[in-house]
Amino acid sequence: MTWHTAVSQPSELGESPFWHPDEQTLYWVDIAARQVCRANMPMGTVQRWGMPSEPGCIAPARSAGLVIALRDGVFRARQWGGALELLAPSLHDPATSRFNDGKADPLGRFWAGTIYEPRDAARAQLFCLDCRAGRTPALAVKAGNATTANGLAWSPDASTLYWADTPQHTIRAWDWDAEGNTLGRERVFCRWPGKPAGWKPGMPGYGGRPDGAAVDVRGNYYVAMYEGARLLKLSPAGALLAEFAVPAHCPTMPCFGGEDLKTLYLTTARQNRPASELRAWPESGCVFSMRVETPGLPVNFFTD
Numbered sequence: 001m002t003w004h005t006a007v008s009q010p011s012e013l014g015e016s017p018f019w020h021p022d023e024q025t026l027y028w029v030d031i032a033a034r035q036v037c038r039a040n041m042p043m044g045t046v047q048r049w050g051m052p053s054e055p056g057c058i059a060p061a062r063s064a065g066l067v068i069a070l071r072d073g074v075f076r077a078r079q080w081g082g083a084l085e086l087l088a089p090s091l092h093d094p095a096t097s098r099f100n101d102g103k104a105d106p107l108g109r110f111w112a113g114t115i116y117e118p119r120d121a122a123r124a125q126l127f128c129l130d131c132r133a134g135r136t137p138a139l140a141v142k143a144g145n146a147t148t149a150n151g152l153a154w155s156p157d158a159s160t161l162y163w164a165d166t167p168q169h170t171i172r173a174w175d176w177d178a179e180g181n182t183l184g185r186e187r188v189f190c191r192w193p194g195k196p197a198g199w200k201p202g203m204p205g206y207g208g209r210p211d212g213a214a215v216d217v218r219g220n221y222y223v224a225m226y227e228g229a230r231l232l233k234l235s236p237a238g239a240l241l242a243e244f245a246v247p248a249h250c251p252t253m254p255c256f257g258g259e260d261l262k263t264l265y266l267t268t269a270r271q272n273r274p275a276s277e278l279r280a281w282p283e284s285g286c287v288f289s290m291r292v293e294t295p296g297l298p299v300n301f302f303t304d
Contacts, residue, residue: 001244001290001291001292002290003244003246003247003266003288003289003290004288004289004290005247005283005286005287005288006026006039006041006265006286006287006288006289007026007039007046007286007287008283008286009046009286010270010283010284010285010286011028011030011032011033011035011037011267011268011269011270011285011286011287012030012031012032012033012269012270012271012285013030013031013032013033013252013269013270013271013285014028014029014030014037014252014253014267014268014269014285014286014287015028015029015030015031015056015057015100015101015212015252015253015267015269016028016029016055016056016057016058016101016102016103016212016253016267017253017254017255017265017266017267017287018058018059018060018103018255018257018299019255019256019257019258019261019263019265019298019299020038020060020299021298021299024040024041024042024259025038025039025040025041026038026039026041026255026257026265026287027058027060027066028267028287029055029056029057029058030048031054031055031056031100032054032271033048034050034051034052034053034054034055035048035049035050035051035055036048036049036051036055036058036066036068037049038080039287047080049080049081051068051070051084052070052084053070053071053072053094053098054070054071054098054099055068055069055070056069056070056071056098056099056100056101056102056112056114056115057069057099057100057101057102057103057112059102059103059104059110059299059300059301059302060104060299060301060302061076061301061302061303061304062108062301062302062303062304063303063304064078064079065077065078065079065080065082066080067087067104067110067302067304068084069099069102069110069112070084070098070099071090071094071098071099072089072090072094072098073086073087073088073089073090074086074087074088074090074099074110074112074129074139075087076304087129087131087137087304088129088137088138088139090114090139091125091127091139091141092114092125096116096117096118096123097114097115097116097117097123097124098114098115098117099112099113099114099115100112100113100114100115100124100148100149100150101113101149101150101151101152101211101212101253102149102152103152103153103299103300104299104300104301104302104303105128105154105158105178105300106154106158106178106300107132107158107178107179107181107303108132108300108301108302108303109128109129109130109131109132109181109302109303110128110129110131110302111126111127111128111129111142111152112126112127112129112149113125113126113127113146113149113150113152113163114126114127114149115147115148115149116147116148119147119148119167121147122144122145122146122147122165122168123144123147124144124146124147124148124149124165125141125142125143125144125146125149126141126142126143126144126146126149126152126163127139127140127141127142128140128142128181130181131302131303131304132303132304142181142183143163143172143174143183145165146163146165146168147165147166147167147168148165148166148167149163149164149165150163150164150165150166150210150211150212150213151163151164151166151171151210151211151212151213151223152164152213153213153214153215153221154176154215155215155219155236156215156217156218156219156297157219158176158178159175159176159178160173160174160175160176160236161173161174161176161183162189162213162215162221164210164211164213164223166209166210166211166226167209169191169192169193169194169209169210170188170190170191170192170210171188171189171190171191171210171213171221171223171238172186172187172188172189173186173187173188173189174186174187189221189234189238190210190223190234190238192207192208192209192210192225193207195209195227201227201249201273201274201276201277202274202276202277202280206227206228207225207228207230208225208226208227208228208229208230209225209226209227209228210223210224210225210226211223211224211225211226211251211252211253212224212252212253212254212267213253213254214253214254214255214256214264214296214297215296215297216256216292216294216295216296216297217294217295217296217297218236218294219235219236220233220234220235220236220241220294221233221234221235221236222234222254222264222296223254224246224251224252224253224254224266224267225251226250226251226252226269227249227250228249228251229245229246229248229249229250229251229281230243230244230245230246230251231243231244231246231251231254231266232244244290246266246268246288247281247283247288248268248269248270248281248283248284248285248286248288249273249277249280249281249284250268250269250270250273250284251266251267251268252266252267252268252269253266253267254266254267255296255299256292256295256296256297256298257289257296260295261295261296261297261298262291262292262293262294262295262296263289263290263291263292264289264290264291264292264296265287265288265289266287266288266289266290267287268283268284268285268286268287268288269284269285270284270285271285
């Protein structure tokens with residue numbers, strides 16, 4: 001299996017990709033550039049929509065448009081380029097934290113984790129927003145004790161929730177009651193060694209840390225290893241099934257797309273990377289794609 005360059009216009013910090021099945025379009029965000037992006041693959045066109053602050057994550061809405069987690073709250077856009085309607089203000093201090101990785105769950109609620117930017121304490125949290133009929137929109141804390149929220153995903157039977165803390169090199173898992181929206185039996189799904197003392201980009205001896213993730217129909221968990229130039233495929237038990245070298249040192253998040261959901265898309269980053277690294281990986285920041293044998297789960301739609 002070989003990676004191809006799906007979007008050659010690089011993002012500074014590409015994240016939160018999803019494939020829109022109705023539009024046959026790939027969406028993602030460029031957090032650092034404060035843009036929401038979408039690409040029509042057959043046409044080869046890319047559109048970028050400027051945001052007032054960093055968009056950490058997005059999800060498609062069932063009734064059209066998007067839900068967007070900006071630095072200081074979760075917003076609703078009824079159409080591309082349209083007005084941003086505040087659904088819920090953040091519960092964190094936007095001076096030190098912002099929303100990061102997130103997506104909608106199988107029942108239509110929107111989840112978004114945060115990043116604590118000083119990175120000197122585990123103050124990041126995972127929030128859920130339920131805007132379904134008859135409910136008053138409000139963010140609820142579902143998990144915490146993290147520094148950088150990433151890797152959010154659900155198993156195909158919606159019984160397990162995964163969530164990663166990138167600096168801790170750890171992915172946790174919980175039993176999830178979808179209807180009651182409760183988490184139980186927390187455990188470590190997978191953990192990797194930390195960055196060696198004195199390690200710098202370009203040096204050997206470090207495999208990266210877990211960033212964004214996606215799950216296929218068999219329950220396998222695909223995770224981008226930031227600063228590791230690789231994407232890992234893990235079994236539902238956390239065993240390593242496959243490793244795919246990536247043509248960028250900092251992959252950020254995969255998603256499944258295409259009509260058959262057998263095209264794996266992968267966003268990457270180039271923000272604040274050393275010049276030597278960008279010379280070695282000149283396509284850093286681009287979106288890559290690769291055909292796979294097992295289809296992925298379709299994107300979940302936000303319901304309001």
